[in-house]
Amino acid sequence: MKKKILNTILLLLFVSAFSFFIFIIQPDRLYLHGVVYEVRVINGFTNNSSLPLVIWCSSKDSDLGGRALQEHDDFSWRVTTKLWNTNQFCCTMKWDAKRKSFDAFKVPRDFYRCGIFKKCSWLVREDGFYFSPDEVNWKKDFQW
Structure with missing residues (x-):
């Protein structure tokens, strides 16, 4: 006993x-009804001052709209996950004749990958899309 x-x-x-x-x-990332993630997409092109990177992001529940990002500009938002909900945000990128859609945030994939600070950052460059949980160490995920 x-x-x-x-x-x-x-x-x-x-x-x-x-x-x-x-x-x-x-404390600012935890709520009683879910965990908050910060998603950020950064224009990492080295010379596109005349041609912006166009981005449009949405989920099944919300449309974040589009933006035209100049060099080093970023687009960020917060995602609150819930146990009964599988939040997923898809973004479509367009630069010159190139176009690519990708999952900027997906709960099963990013639950651990975004680290303890729940930061999911993407750096878009001429040669592809890079991911980082800390914006220091970047890993190339895929090409255009």
Whole structure:
């Protein structure tokens, strides 16, 4: 009986410590109804001052609209995930004659990939699309 009580107390302490840690690390990203991710798409072209990167993003529930991004401009938004919902945002990019659609955010893929700070960043360059959870280490995901 004493062992069962001790195990229950230890479990409660662990859950309390874990919850406290999460709220201290990222209080503005956690809500009672889901986890908040920040998605950012950056124009990483080196010389497109005369021709912007056109981006249009939407999900099944919302249309974020389109933007024309000049060099180093970005387009960002927040996504709140819920247990019963699989949020997915698809973006279509157009630059000169090139056009590409891709999933900028997808819960099953990005749940862990976006890191503890829930940051999902994309850098679009002439040779392809790069992903980073910290905007320091970029990994090429795919080409145009």
